[in-house]
Amino acid sequence: MRKLTIPEEEYMRSGHTACLGCGATIAMRYVLKALGKNTILSIPACCWAVIPGVYPRHNLEVPLLYTAFEVTGAAVSGIREALNALGKEDVNVVGFAGDGGTADIGIQALSGAVERGHDIFYIMYDNEAYMNTGIQRSGSTPIGAWTTTTPGGKKRMYKWEPKKSVAEIMVAHHIPYVATATIAYPEDLIAKIKRAKEIKGPKFIQILSPCPTGWRHSPDKTVEISRLAVQTNAFPLYEVVKGTYRITVKPKKPKPIKEYLRLQGRFRHLTEEEIEMIQRIVDENWRELLKKERCSQEVKE
Amino acid sequence: MTMMILTGNESAAWGARLSRPKVIAAYPITPQTSIIETIAEFIANGEMDARYIRVESEHSAMAACIAAQNTGVRTFTATSSHGLTLMHELLIWASGARLPIVMSVVNRAMAPPWSVWTDQLDSMAQRDTGWIQIYTENNQEVLDSIIMSYKIGEKHHILLPTMVMEDAFILSHTSEAVNVPEQKLVDDFLGEYEPAFKLEPGNAEGYGSLIMPEGPYMEFRYKMARAMDDAREEIRKTVEEFAEVFGREYAPLVEEYKLEDADAVMVVLGTIGSTAKDVVDHLREKGKKVGLARVRYFRPFPYEEIRKIARNTEMLGVVDRSYTFGYGANLYAESKAALYGHSSIPVKNYVMGLGGRDITPEILIKVFDDMLKIAREGVVDREIEWVGLHGDERWS
Numbered sequence: 267m268r269k270l271t272i273p274e275e276e277y278m279r280s281g282h283t284a285c286l287g288c289g290a291t292i293a294m295r296y297v298l299k300a301l302g303k304n305t306i307l308s309i310p311a312c313c314w315a316v317i318p319g320v321y322p323r324h325n326l327e328v329p330l331l332y333t334a335f336e337v338t339g340a341a342v343s344g345i346r347e348a349l350n351a352l353g354k355e356d357v358n359v360v361g362f363a364g365d366g367g368t369a370d371i372g373i374q375a376l377s378g379a380v381e382r383g384h385d386i387f388y389i390m391y392d393n394e395a396y397m398n399t400g401i402q403r404s405g406s407t408p409i410g411a412w413t414t415t416t417p418g419g420k421k422r423m424y425k426w427e428p429k430k431s432v433a434e435i436m437v438a439h440h441i442p443y444v445a446t447a448t449i450a451y452p453e454d455l456i457a458k459i460k461r462a463k464e465i466k467g468p469k470f471i472q473i474l475s476p477c478p479t480g481w482r483h484s485p486d487k488t489v490e491i492s493r494l495a496v497q498t499n500a501f502p503l504y505e506v507v508k509g510t511y512r513i514t515v516k517p518k519k520p521k522p523i524k525e526y527l528r529l530q531g532r533f534r535h536l537t538e539e540e541i542e543m544i545q546r547i548v549d550e551n552w553r554e555l556l557k558k559e560r561c562s563q564e565v566k567e
Numbered sequence: 568m569t570m571m572i573l574t575g576n577e578s579a580a581w582g583a584r585l586s587r588p589k590v591i592a593a594y595p596i597t598p599q600t601s602i603i604e605t606i607a608e609f610i611a612n613g614e615m616d617a618r619y620i621r622v623e624s625e626h627s628a629m630a631a632c633i634a635a636q637n638t639g640v641r642t643f644t645a646t647s648s649h650g651l652t653l654m655h656e657l658l659i660w661a662s663g664a665r666l667p668i669v670m671s672v673v674n675r676a677m678a679p680p681w682s683v684w685t686d687q688l689d690s691m692a693q694r695d696t697g698w699i700q701i702y703t704e705n706n707q708e709v710l711d712s713i714i715m716s717y718k719i720g721e722k723h724h725i726l727l728p729t730m731v732m733e734d735a736f737i738l739s740h741t742s743e744a745v746n747v748p749e750q751k752l753v754d755d756f757l758g759e760y761e762p763a764f765k766l767e768p769g770n771a772e773g774y775g776s777l778i779m780p781e782g783p784y785m786e787f788r789y790k791m792a793r794a795m796d797d798a799r800e801e802i803r804k805t806v807e808e809f810a811e812v813f814g815r816e817y818a819p820l821v822e823e824y825k826l827e828d829a830d831a832v833m834v835v836l837g838t839i840g841s842t843a844k845d846v847v848d849h850l851r852e853k854g855k856k857v858g859l860a861r862v863r864y865f866r867p868f869p870y871e872e873i874r875k876i877a878r879n880t881e882m883l884g885v886v887d888r889s890y891t892f893g894y895g896a897n898l899y900a901e902s903k904a905a906l907y908g909h910s911s912i913p914v915k916n917y918v919m920g921l922g923g924r925d926i927t928p929e930i931l932i933k934v935f936d937d938m939l940k941i942a943r944e945g946v947v948d949r950e951i952e953w954v955g956l957h958g959d960e961r962w963s
Contacts, residue, residue: 304768308634321782324773329766331637332775333630334656340627344592344634344642345766347618351589351640357768375630378623 271453273299277327284317287485289475289492290391291317292449294326294362297389297473300459303327305358306349308342310372311335312364313398314391336371338363339379342386358463360387365406366396369432380439380468387462387469390432393477401480405430408500410544412532413480424535428547436470437506443467445505445514448474450492454503454514461505474501482531491529498526499552504559510566511559523548573745575738578706579645579671579731580605581745582713584615585753586669589640589760592620592631597683598739599647599673606643617643625650629657629668636666637774639765641717644668647735648675648689655693661728662697662791664775665763667720668728669713674702674837674888675735676922684923685735687836688889691897697791699729699798700866702836704822706743707815709733714753715809719801723763725794734838734888735923748813756812795867802864820869822861823876825851829858831882831938834873834902836862839886839926846931857935862898870905877910882942884934888920895951913947919954930955933962 277298284291290313298305307330309315315332318324333341338361346359361379363372368390376388395413396402403413408429412418416425436444443462447455455473462469476492478485495501496515500523503515523545527533536544573581579602583591591610593603609615618635622628625646632642646654651672661668676686690700699720703709709731716729733739766774778784803819810816822840825847826832833843840861850857860876862869877883885903887896894900899916906914917934920926934954941947955962 306638306766306768316777318773318776321773321776321778324771324776326773327771329768329771330773330776331634331766332773333634334660337627337630337657340592340622340630341634343620343622343627344590344631344636345638347590347592347620347631348635348638348640348642351618352638374623375627378627381623382621 272296272456275299275302277303279325279327281319282317282325283319284313285479285485287478287488288313288317289449289477289488290314290393292488293391293473293475296449296452296455297360297362297459298326298328300456301358301360301463304356305360306331306345308333308338308345308361310338310363310367311398312367313393314362314364316398335367337375338367338372339375339377339388342388343379343382343384346384346386358387359385360389362389362391364397365390365392365394366404369405369430377439380436380441380470383467385466387471390470390472391475392472393475393480394429395480397477397480406432409547410533410536410540412535418535433470433472437509440509441468441470442508443469443505445471446474446501446503447471448492448495448501448503450489451496451503451515458505480532483529487529491526494521494526494529497521498523499548500526502552502555504555510562511555513555513559520552568749569747571745571747572742573706574601574740574742575706575709575733576601576673576740577605578710578745579713579733580609581747582710583643584609585748585750586643586714586717586757587641587754588617588643590618590620590632590635590642591644592622592628592635592642593644594622594625594628594646594650596625596647596650598675598735599645599650599671601739602645602671625653626657629654629661632668633657633661633664633666636668637664637766639762639767641760642668643670645671647673648677651689652677652692655696658693658696658698663787665726665791666728667717667726669716669720670728670730671713672730672732673735673739674732682922683735685737686888686921686923687732690730690732691889691891693730694866694897697727697795698866699727699795699864700732701729701864702732702862703738704838704840704861706738706745708817709738710745710747711809711813711815711817714757715805717757719798719805721760722801725798725801726763727791727794727798732837737838746815752812756809798867818863820862820864821872822863824859824861826858826860826876826879828856829880830856831884831935831942832858832860832876832880833935833938834860834862834883834885834898836865836898837888839888839920842926842928843931846928846935849928850932850935855935855939857939865898868901868905873902873905874909877906877912880912882912882938883914884917884938885914886917886919886934890918890921899951913941913945915941915947916951917954918951924955930962
């Protein structure tokens with residue numbers, strides 16, 4: 267008999283309003299499965315401010331506080347301290363925010379919250395652009411991508427700056443738990459949330475969440491693209507526990523980045539030279555991560 | 568009851584301490600900082616039982632208060648000037664979410680140029696945020712108003728946040744003798760905080776979710792408008808109850824000073840009231856029939872009180888310590904709007920004291936003389952006058 271590795275309980279009902287093939291919706295479903303019902307969510311302006319549905323209904327089995335765009339870090343701080351004042355230390359307090367609300371407009375409140383050490387989860391569902399407003403470039407948009415504010419045109423004005431690494435910014439805050447995850451690896455994702463649950467203090471998890479609408483891919487490719495992001499090392503899966511790195515999914519022989527890029531319309535314009543340039547960046551980042559893993563583990567031992 | 572020598576900021580901290588908020592989220596800014604320092608000392612010494620979130624900005628201070636209050640606890644914060652205007656987005660959020668947060672605001676000028684001295688543009692620019700606004704005249708009123716603000720705002724038919732204003736330095740850093748009430752009396756007066764709703768596991772409510780044009784967005788706003796209107800009656804009731812318990816009396820929305828038979832009445836906010844009262848006494852001794860109306864609550868606006876005052880005098884001189892670039896300052900514009908169709912007496916706006924410029928008795932005597940002249944002649948020479956500009960012979 268097969269053993270279930272993903273909890274059966276559902277905390278997300280049907281009837282959400284997300285686009286077909288939305289990775290962020292799958293991410294929420296897994297996160298709640300790992301956390302359970304004793305959870306309060308805080309959601310800023312982002313796709314997930316719309317996905318639960320229109321007042322007075324929403325499709326989650328947990329209470330949620332919608333907030334302004336840039337305040338998730340402050341909001342979870344407030345919920346946590348109020349719960350502690352009421353003697354409810356056992357409730358999971360979770361910020362669930364997009365990449366714009368995390369890497370850009372919300373980074374100040376996030377930095378403040380994790381520096382202060384509140385016992386909170388911060389989930390950044392990373393769909394690599396401002397998707398709810400219609401695909402505008404964020405600091406988390408990968409190099410080479412088309413967005414509506416990097417539309418190419420005659421001057422080839424695409425996003426030519428590399429993706430900002432919020433996970434590494436969180437590591438620099440010396441918080442007890444930082445991890446990356448993606449929806450094609452649900453066991454890995456759920457295990458990380460469960461591990462985080464055992465740790466007191468700020469926990470940050472960045473979940474790569476493909477967006478068919480913004481990445482310009484067929485909705486049935488969401489999981490495949492999420493998997494390719496890991497297999498090509500475009501988005502490595504790792505965790506950092508008290509400064510010690512561990513890569514949780516290590517591709518034996520990484521696939522060329524081209525295989526990841528070619529399934530997505532947002533990279534269609536890239537020349538061979540540009541793809542080579544992106545390959546070099548991916549390889550460099552991977553080597554850097556391997557070094558961090560080796561060094562931090564050696565020093566630990 | 569204990570008599571203490573307290574600054575306005577220490578009085579604000581005591582008002583907060585006695586009201587027993589469970590979460591404080593605050594960020595330093597001159598001249599507010601000593602409020603949150605005093606609260607930190609209370610907590611550090613075990614004299615106050617509250618979680619203290621030392622946020623990284625005022626924007627986050629208000630966001631944290633909103634989230635904490637929505638989780639079911641009383642909250643407090645304090646700010647000033649740029650800190651207050653940074654909060655603007657979340658001030659509207661707090662009232663829209665119907666969370667009776669109480670905040671001390673030390674009125675300070677906005678830059679540029681940099682100025683840390685008193686000026687009321689910071690809170691006037693928050694006029695439309697849905698917060699109850701009270702402007703205080705002395706340190707006792709600062710302390711008492713914070714306690715009363717919780718009482719009023721937390722009523723389930725009100726559920727609105729309140730900002731309690733004090734003029735920078737004139738109150739914030741000036742010591743006065745203040746009656747600090749017994750904790751037990753305040754506990755009985757306020758009671759335990761009973762939130763109308765709260766975030767809690769097992770109750771999958773969503774707060775602040777998306778609403779379509781055909782949904783009740785407009786009805787929510789209408790209910791807020793009604794709550795703000797109802798706050799007038801709640802303020803009247805609360806000052807009466809407060810007087811019974813604590814023995815200190817406050818005029819509900821507008822403090823009236825020597826209005827009987829006054830030919831001209833000056834309308835002010837905040838500490839200008841104290842100076843003006845002395846000037847009224849002085850002029851009355853000389854046989855000049857002048858009076859003073861100190862508006863305590865600017866939100867909700869006391870339009871009935873202003874109409875009543877106008878019925879019994881010949882002229883209103885409205886003093887504003889801020890300006891709204893366009894047409895007149897707020898206290899003037901709203902007083903005049905309240906009178907339309909009810910009174911045809913002349914109303915003149917005196918703009919003064921911006922950026923902390925001293926408002927002296929000498930200046931106010933000249934303003935009263937100008938008001939009496941208008942009352943006699945029935946003609947306003949100019950609707951809006953900036954008083955005491957460099958090089959203006961008229962007021963020097």
